[in-house]
Amino acid sequence: MVRVAVVGYGYWGPNLARNFVQADGADLVTVCDWQVDRLSAARLAYPWIQVTADYADVVADSAIDVVAIATPAATHYELAMFALRAGKHVLVEKPMALSGADAQNMAEEAERHERVLMVDHTFVYTSAVRKLRELVIDGSLGKLYCYDSVRVNLGLFQHDVNVLWDLAVHDVAIMDYVLGVQPIGVSAVGIAHITGQHEDLVYLTLFFEGGLLGHAHVSWLSPVKLRRTFLCGSQRMVLYDDLELSDPIKVYDRGVVVGSCDKNRHESLVHYRLGDMWAPRLDRTEALRSEIEHLLACIEDGEEPVSGPDAGARVVLVLEAAAQSMEKQGKLVKL
């Protein structure tokens, strides 16, 4: 039985707690948060657990195998390092850290202590994103042309990070998992519209070898919530709408074909091809559930984490570069 402590019981922590409680092979033993009202909430939900406001208790408790960290991003590094040094396995909220150097240290610390360090890139455990990866790997899409994502809604403004680290992190993690190639350059522009606040609107562009372009429009300033990702290849195109209950993924057998030159017509050379559309059935397992089952398998059977320290660090490096580019109004930052 893997014994778990959930640290941070704000927005995301309760989801972690619930899934650990439901998972076979895991025991939720402790919830840690510095706010008393949250601890009472945890107790109301799971009366048998211990609660503490002191993170040191968690780290010191030899009965705890895994520390699941769902605190503000700025605290991830210290809390994770502390737990790793104490020989705990760690599941840390995205982003893994706020700098590539920190991410690197965390990766090394985990290796040194031979502990599992997993980053909670929840989306890569959804059946939809897994399907995207599958379509890329099996060549259904052909040569990849672009990844375009719109991830916008109204608020909530984070007080510790901007919308890049809050929302774009999802797209960077998804691209890292789905595209299977690393970006060679990053460009980002963003604006903070509310005085004294972080950027609430960011356009992020990732450059890859061979003309593949990745783009994410993330914002806290949209009247409607949108979660639309579009993946375009030479053979097929995919729309992934995370808010569509039935059939979130639509595969379009459409594309452009280079035809014979016909200078007489306004549209020359290139014509397009229209085929069927297909929406594969997806299983509905909660992503977090699959992720936690995977975490347990990594701990007990030595599986390799899909969203391990390397993936986590790659994502942080991209975001770090994006932050630099943003300060220079979109200047390309090479990776």
Place this chain on the structure above:
Amino acid sequence: MVRVAVVGYGYWGPNLARNFVQADGADLVTVCDWQVDRLSAARLAYPWIQVTADYADVVADSAIDVVAIATPAATHYELAMFALRAGKHVLVEKPMALSGADAQNMAEEAERHERVLMVDHTFVYTSAVRKLRELVIDGSLGKLYCYDSVRVNLGLFQHDVNVLWDLAVHDVAIMDYVLGVQPIGVSAVGIAHITGQHEDLVYLTLFFEGGLLGHAHVSWLSPVKLRRTFLCGSQRMVLYDDLELSDPIKVYDRGVVVGSCDKNRHESLVHYRLGDMWAPRLDRTEALRSEIEHLLACIEDGEEPVSGPDAGARVVLVLEAAAQSMEKQGKLVKL
């Protein structure tokens, strides 16, 4: 009666011709195109008109008051200058020209001959875009935060210009008309995925004073056609979906408010406000019809063209800067 020649009878020319035929106060007298089959098509539709493959005939014909140019972009400058010098009024397809210098010359030439030079920025004559401008001017939106547009579909690839000059030109023209301020910088990234073709995917960013950001995602590589524009202000937000038959414009009485600091909650300082949504009724007059009525009023009553040489030149200058930025992978180009 204003006598009109339509030059170029490919994709757009027939729309111009039809609207001139239907307009009170205008006579379609000539259609000019270098392709014989198009001339026959014109004749079949309007048996009473003259047709010619020689543009010189049009310019030489003293019975013609207005030359409406719907030819490939690269030819706009020469054809328009030729007509203006001959004392014709000119309606020219967007983009007005392919360089700011050319656009400038055209503007001066029109002034020199005291002729009306209008650029066919069709969208600024739609009731939807007029409503957007109205909402900006009357302050309904409050301080402007961002303009975001997605204008994508599958093909048609143009053989003379890239998607920037083909599609983004619409957004630049709309921003020029609606926002009422000029950009101070431009950044654009784009890719040509089909060998030997122009860019088929472009992300364009316009920087304005005071943190207003404009962005357009234009592409010929989308499996579905999208025409969505989002205008966000401090007081209200607007979604404009040009493909939605009923209620293309939705005004959301939503926004963010700066609340009292509450360090205990994950979302700090800023909260959001949800109010009603409202879709104003729009009249359904065809934009081109309104535009042509306006053209006639400019010619006969000396009205100032809404999309005159200045607007046309401003749009070209932005696109020119965008093209430069695109060559430098998104480097900011100051205006």
Place this chain on the structure above:
Amino acid sequence: MVRVAVVGYGYWGPNLARNFVQADGADLVTVCDWQVDRLSAARLAYPWIQVTADYADVVADSAIDVVAIATPAATHYELAMFALRAGKHVLVEKPMALSGADAQNMAEEAERHERVLMVDHTFVYTSAVRKLRELVIDGSLGKLYCYDSVRVNLGLFQHDVNVLWDLAVHDVAIMDYVLGVQPIGVSAVGIAHITGQHEDLVYLTLFFEGGLLGHAHVSWLSPVKLRRTFLCGSQRMVLYDDLELSDPIKVYDRGVVVGSCDKNRHESLVHYRLGDMWAPRLDRTEALRSEIEHLLACIEDGEEPVSGPDAGARVVLVLEAAAQSMEKQGKLVKL
């Protein structure tokens, strides 16, 4: 060359005229309407044609092979009979007639004179409805369970017929073509909300052997326009949204399966099956164009009309029965 007269140049007539003009093998020679302004409109569009306000001219003109009747429903019978007796082929607007007896006479008259009599059931010539029929015939849907249609919009109120004869006629014609079986009973309820007007809202139910149920909700009183048809079978289900530009037809590999009895669970015996969704690519030929090509083939090559007098009469009989049921507030009328 088949020479055609279009009779009635109001809402639908111009579409007929345009398609006859564009069709190979047909000549539009005459347009007939009792309203002078419509005749001028026809002339403006097709200056070479003859126009007349006197239907007798059309019937008397030996140069005319086909009379295409697009007049109010109440006039179809007399106009068609007059033309058939004069040896013309006839294309008549839906509904073919307002009584089964009239429809029967028309059928016999056409047979007597060995002339083609085709009813303009436009929808059965759309690629979407053809695909529906295909899916039924090839067994993809399994045993048919139900046909459900919503065909509503705001106005236009017809002054000669109610919404049953104006809109439900489409669904009855589509069912006649797609389901391949005849209803054994009809029930309909309807209301006229505007004093002195015809029913503007009707719910029509068709009963078939073996538990197949057909239903159409037709109305002139909807704020939004809907054209949604749902066809459900034991193996698959189809949604057909005629207003969806891309992918109007979606085939769902879903259904219910009878499982082992499990009295302990609230849902017993029956479980459901979720599979992929698939949207076949449809060609975009205008339905009326295909229909007119088919008409010409019937006249010249003796093809059997898909929407011939029998289909037309069957549709009228169902509507007639529905009208009777409506008078009795939905009492079942056997066929």
Place this chain on the structure above:
Amino acid sequence: MVRVAVVGYGYWGPNLARNFVQADGADLVTVCDWQVDRLSAARLAYPWIQVTADYADVVADSAIDVVAIATPAATHYELAMFALRAGKHVLVEKPMALSGADAQNMAEEAERHERVLMVDHTFVYTSAVRKLRELVIDGSLGKLYCYDSVRVNLGLFQHDVNVLWDLAVHDVAIMDYVLGVQPIGVSAVGIAHITGQHEDLVYLTLFFEGGLLGHAHVSWLSPVKLRRTFLCGSQRMVLYDDLELSDPIKVYDRGVVVGSCDKNRHESLVHYRLGDMWAPRLDRTEALRSEIEHLLACIEDGEEPVSGPDAGARVVLVLEAAAQSMEKQGKLVKL
């Protein structure tokens, strides 16, 4: 403190339990179900409660004030009567009973013992349905023309009742609450497509005085889930889409107007009016939460239940009549 027992812990019971736990002024003390695994589930969630498989324990427990019944419909009558006789207040799942006579008895029993009997017509406690009622009462819609509802999805098949009692009950309850008038007749047709099962598809029509028509299309055989209600009046029209997260209610300032007779035009007399569309902001309180707060207010402050025994009985009477009509293939049953 009101002490509550939840009886039946299948699909709906846990929602009742959760809301009672969260409600101020209520204590969840007991959960009763004849299935052991459900009792353990209840215990896992609320370790402090008592659980029992014997309903008699609940009724006998003087520490229990309210019995909330979420068992199969067929058991509602006996369980409720038993509790009422024992002096308990009762919240009973919809439908209140399966016959008007039973409903009547329950109402009388509640009155006799001066106990609150509330039927769980959850929808009438949603902010959306409350808004519909408000729009009717304040005259915004003008004279009511029709209520049309589509409530379809795939399964779950109920083993104890057909889709009429499972889904149409919602629409009958909503109409009862919103329209403020009682139907004078009912007609229904339905089919059981799965051998040995109940009707899975039903079309229900309610006739009201003055030409108001109510209609509900309910089905367990739709590939997609739809929850669309349309309310049409002489002044305005409303669409209520219960699945639309933002703006479920849209009010259309549209309608038909009787114009001057114009025999020359195909559409005569009646024209339509297009105005703005408006989506009022709705609060997001969970309906069940409001309902339970209301229940407590009825018990403690003697408020009149919105969904009391009379409303519950009216709904059952309509469904009973619908069931009779269904046996006669839609024959009108007067009320």
